[in-house]
Amino acid sequence: MSTVRESVEVGVPLHTAYNQWTQFTEFPRFMEGVDQVTQVDDRHNHWATSIAGVHREFDTEIVDQLPDERIAWRTTSGDVQQQGLVTFEPVDERHTRVNLAMVFEPSGMAEKAADMTGTLDRRVKGDLRRFKDFIEQRGEAEGAWRGRISPADRGAPNRSDPIRTEPIRSQPIHKPRRHVREDESASPRGRRPHRSAPSRASPWDRIAREIRSCSSGHTRSKLGIWVLKRRLR
Template identity: 70%
Template sequence: MSTVKEAVDVEVPLHTAYNQWTQFEDFPNFMEGVEEVRQLDDRHNHWTTSIGGVRREFDTEIVDQLPDDRITWRTTDGDTRQRGTVRFESLDDAHTRVELTMDVEPSGLVEKGADALGMIDRRVKGDLRRFKEFIERRGTESGAWRGRVRPGDPGGGLI
């Protein structure tokens, strides 16, 4: 597995940045290669991506979520294996640091080559930059989910 860690400071309050990140179906607006995210329930999402001509579909499960602090997920099926956490830190009343740490297991020759060339790191950095532009341009979140998911809750647990 490769670990990617990137951060971006956004010019919106903590609750605005966090609330927008919970709107998974908006991810195609700022994540390169993400065609669709369908939220199945409060904990599960179905993703469709197309990266470098390789189309993938996979499901993720949120295993830990604390409003205004963090969201941790893992893949549950499909060809893609990853897990990660996005953390939110208030810098002041109008600025928030968004930090994404992700473990990715590239599958196939194309993905392994992309990882070796640092393309996964650059993609995540670009996605965070585009999130910054997206939320700052909006100035407000498009919605919010402020529920709590704990590790070990039914259907949860870390891998």
């Protein structure tokens, strides 16, 4: 597995940078080698790319999306194996830092050669630079999708689906309540201590925090990417 990490500061407010990035069908306008992105629904996109002379098509799934903060994805079909996270940090009211981290597996000789020579890193860096030029020239996003997608949504019906596809669940079996004697309830042994349910923080929340905590200035450390790569397995 290989990793790519790049960042860029764009001269637009946080919500503008984030809103534009949610317009996946516009990616070919600033991403090198991306021929077309077709949005299937809120979580899924179909990609057609031509990189190093090799044409590939694959599908991706958004696994975590929090407005004005992050978008995380993974591939679900095709020859491309890729997972990534893009985060958005306000620098001030008019500037935003966009951080991109990707973990991927080069699948062909051309891609492996591009990875070894640093071509892929330069391509991603160029994509972010072109995104900066793209959004700064316009000054505003061409659209926006500000819905929330959490890891718990995976496997749930798409919000855009007209028909619910949830499986029918059997009704729970209610057992008769055991009668507790007054003397038993009064004894410490008879009582069951109340246990609060453990908090279920999103794994992407932790990943984003750890990447930020491992950063030095504007450069993401190798430890931050190691954490991302380990969590994505």
